Amino acid sequence: NRQVLLASRPVGAPQSTDFTLNQTEIPTPAQGEILLKTKYLSLDPYMRGRMSDKKSYAEPVAIGGVMVGGTVCQVEQSNHPDFTVGEWVLAFTGWQDYAISNGEGLIKLGMNPTHPSYALGVMGMPGFTAYMGLLDIGQPKAGDTIVVAAATGAVGSMVGQIGKLKNCRVVGIAGGKEKCDYAKSVLGFDECIDHHAADFAEQLSQACANGIDVYYENVGGKVFDAVLPLLNTDARIPLCGLISQYNATSLPEGPDRMNMLMGQLLVKRIKMQGFIIFDDYAHRYDEFAQDMSQWLAEGKIHYREDCVEGLENAPQAFIGLLEGKNFGKLVVKVS
Ligand code: NDP
Structure with missing residues (x-):
């Protein structure tokens, strides 16, 4: 049973030495428990937060602890009446080959799901985050201009x-x-504008001739600097993530923009709201699942996965996620 452990808390960008690959015996399920075999592991930006012991909405991973993460698993052994060997579940068993569960918190995916890994992406946490943040906080109206970064x-x-x-x-x-x-x-x-371009802010301004009504914030930093002057009166900003800042060790250089930001929020009556998807919206998951599965079935939604082979490659892939190396939803095929 291979496990990826947190070896040290990164300062700045995580390094491969912040992780260690550990080998243990495959655990044995007791009465009322099941043994889960990880098939897919989701890699997500929030994991950078769990590597840090800065106060956050969730507990950090302990040094020497197994890295946390959403997984799609198959039941390998069952001593639990509700679970059958071979069935697939969505779990939160982290960066390891095997885990024991008492069934709590597992979501059943059936015996033969067509796309099991979709439960980590389009049909799971990231898709749900996009849906609720945009529709509930962003309140888009037909004809509005929406801007979103980390667009692919x-x-x-x-x-x-x-x-x-x-x-x-x-x-x-x-x-x-x-x-x-x-x-x-x-x-x-x-x-779609390339944020690496030297004239990025100018290109964005040209692409948003009528200003911005909804800015779905995923990255912060210089992208937000370019967006702020383009926001329209009554604009909405679902504040979902600030990935450009996750490795930051100090405040950015340059003038303090706080008063300018506050001034813009005031005079343009802009609404900016942060959210943590399952803490705030768990009760609306069914609504999302119904709409998204219908859109997928109708071919209205395209979904791209960036699938990395092998648990041992998870640390490097995760480091790359924070540098924009992934192209699509990053998942690890564990077995
Ligand atoms: P992505 O699949 O979009 O991967 C991360 C992408 O972020 C990279 O590919 C890169 O895209 C972009 N990026 C990385 N560093 C920078 C940078 N310095 N400046 C600009 N862009 C950068 O990740 P997710 O879709 O899983 O997550 C997107 C955001 O949503 C994250 O901020 C995440 O924390 C947040 N989130 C929040 C949730 C909540 O409940 N609030 C739940 C889930 C996600 P590119 O190469 O195109 O720049």
């Missing part, structure tokens, strides 16, 4: 596509030409 990622790709289904103009922001081309030609975004 797990969350951003769904935000933009849902925005198009709601008849909005969607402008993505992504890292590099290949991602931008994909956002336009496959995901159906109206525009």
Whole structure:
């Protein structure tokens, strides 16, 4: 049983030495328990937060502890009346080959799911985050201009596509030409701007001739600096993530923009609201699942996975996620 443990708390960007690969015996389930075998592990930006002991909405992983994470598993042994050997479940068993569960918190995916890993992406946490943040906080109206960064990622790709289904103009922001081309030609975004371009702010301004009504915030930093002057009166900002800051060790350089931000929020009556998906919206999961499965079945949503083979490659893949190396929802095929 291989496990990826947290070896040390990163300062700045995580390094491969912050992780160790550990070997233990495969655990044996007691009465009322099952043995789960990990098939897919989800890698997500929030894991950077769990590596840090800074106070947050969730507990940090202990040094020497197994890295946490959502998984899709198969039941390998069962001493539990409700679970059959071979059935698939959505679990939260972390970066390891095997885990014991008493069944609590597991979501059943059936004996033969068509796309088991979708439960970690389009049909799971990231898809749900895109849906609730955009529709509940963003309140898009037909004709609105929506801007979203990390536009080809797990969350951003769904935000933009849902925005198009709601008849909005969607402008993505992504890292590099290949991602931008994909956002336009496959995901159906109206525009997509490369944030690495020297004249990024100018290009964004040109792409948002009528200003921005909904800015779905995934990244912060210089992308937000470019967005702020383009926001319209009554704009909404679902504050979902700030990935450009997750490895930061100090405040950014340059002038203090706080008063400018407050001034813009005031005079333009802008609503900015943070949210933590399952803490705030767990009760609305069914609504999301119903809409998203219908859109998928109708071919209205495209979903791209970036699938890495082997648990031993999870640390490097995770480090890459914080540098924009993934292209699509990052998952590890564990076995
Ligand atoms: P993605 O699949 O989008 O992968 C992360 C992407 O972020 C990278 O591919 C890269 O895309 C972009 N990125 C990384 N570093 C930077 C940077 N310095 N500047 C600009 N862009 C950067 O991840 P997710 O879709 O899983 O997550 C997107 C955001 O949503 C994250 O901030 C995450 O924390 C947040 N989130 C919040 C939740 C909540 O409950 N509030 C739940 C789930 C996710 P590119 O190369 O295109 O720049």
